[in-house]
Amino acid sequence: MRQRSLLLDKLDGATVDVAIIGGGINGAVTAAALSAAGVSSALIERGDFSSVTSQESSNLVWGGFKYMQSYEFRLVRKLCQSRNRLIDAYPSQVEPIEFLATFDEDSPYPVWLAGMGATAYWAIGNFATARPRLLRRSAIESTEPVIDTSRAKGGLIYADAYLPDSDARFTFGFVKGAIDRGSLTANYTELTSAELHDNQWILQLTDTLDGSTRTLRARTIVNATGPWIDELNEQLGVTTEHRIAHSKGIHLIVPRIGSGKRVFAFFDEDERLYYVIPMGDRSVIGTTDTRVDDPNTTVTAEDRDFVLRQINARLDLDKPLSVDDVISERCGVRPLVVDAASNHEESDWLQLSRKHEIEIDRDRGVVSIFGGKLTDCLNVGEEIVKAVGKLGISSKKLDDSWFGEPPASELARFRARVVATESVADDTADILWRRYGYRSNFVLDRIVTDSSLAEVLWEDPRYLKAEVVEIGENEMVARVEDFLRRRTNLSMTEYGSELDDRIAEISDLLGISSRPTVSPN
């Protein structure tokens, strides 16, 4: 909270080269890349960072094997390359993982054909992941006995990657990188009006927590508002060749299904692939793809029944999963880019591309980023630096140091400190490194100064009290749910009843009031 107040004070009356509106993944990478390129920027988000689409994904970092079904080979190639860059740059945060796809007589493809596709996918991805292989029915049974193989024809194993913490935590890493490089970054701050005077934007910002207002001046604007991009462009007087179509997707989180070591892939009754994805000791089942007009959506009883019906048809469980097994839910809308003039009918809905497009309005000084994937985030950041350059904003040449975890030598130094101080167990040290990178040293400093902070606040997933204090001081947490839902995954993986009793203690450690808490999800 303290860091937020300091940044809000700096923001008021400031002038920057680029005001980025929207603090999801696209806004976050933009702020990180621009600040590393020496461009002054402000990142404005009306909720918490990553509190909309970028907290509702499947947490997969992937080339999108399934997009080969719609022959989008160029997109798949680009996403595979982005995936490979992320795996290399984030050895602890982006984890390679096996996918086990089961095929039966109703699957739209025979398993041998899928195997050929997987080999092509592996090649398109520069052979950077484990080699795909086919499985007999008996091998599926012995690998993951929970899968019902009574109708199975065979299985396929191929590899991609996922975010073992979460999309929101990953996104926050870019926000933090931007703050550390001087970007003026504000959550719970809404752009409420914008006027262009003498080639300078005058932006009115409203604090959505206390209603106070601030003024920011900017030479250019990056519109990174995802599902609201068309709305903001209209407000800014910008017309574009593209627009957004909204596709709703939901996930249900349930106690762990199977070993938790791999993703399961099945075809649903509409012949669309869906997945069971590990999230610690839980599993995430989804997703769906439903056309909606309003980006503000929730999980309906129909959505829930659909997902449960699909998964129960594929698993060999003593008792089918029911709504009582659902620990938490995720629901978001994909902002899919389409031509402004197009009118997509239901027939081609499922074929809409997951690509992104960047448009520049030179007269108004606005760059708009339509669509995209978390997986493609590095390309988005780099392309936007070039796009604002075309609006006359000069920058330093970007190298790869604007993203990624600290080098292995830093990790070795941190591990040596852990041993020397005997402050935390080795496995805890690795978790800290994954979550905080170089800031793990700050967590350690807190424990060395006050050993009571080594106490485990939550066992599985493990959180130490020192982490909560660190997050409260340095991660712009304004509400308890920012901590429970986005800085950590606790409100996704834990039952609400277990968290309720701990809210006061957590708020205390975070240094915020527990009163403004709304439902953690």
Ligand SMILES: Cc1cc2nc3c(=O)[nH]c(=O)nc-3n(C[C@H](O)[C@H](O)[C@H](O)COP(=O)(O)OP(=O)(O)OC[C@H]3O[C@@H](n4cnc5c(N)ncnc54)[C@H](O)[C@@H]3O)c2cc1C
């Ligand atoms: C169900 C689902 C599954 C997905 N799975 C994957 C996956 O596994 N892998 C993958 O790579 N991608 C996945 N995606 C895609 C990915 O999540 C999205 O492409 C990405 O999160 C979009 O990010 P964004 O920054 O454009 O939008 P958002 O995250 O929605 O950010 C836009 C932000 O703008 C803010 N905003 C709007 N108006 C204003 C204003 N006036 N002032 C201030 N702020 C404003 C909003 O509050 C919001 O936070 C999935 C998406 C969905 C929905």
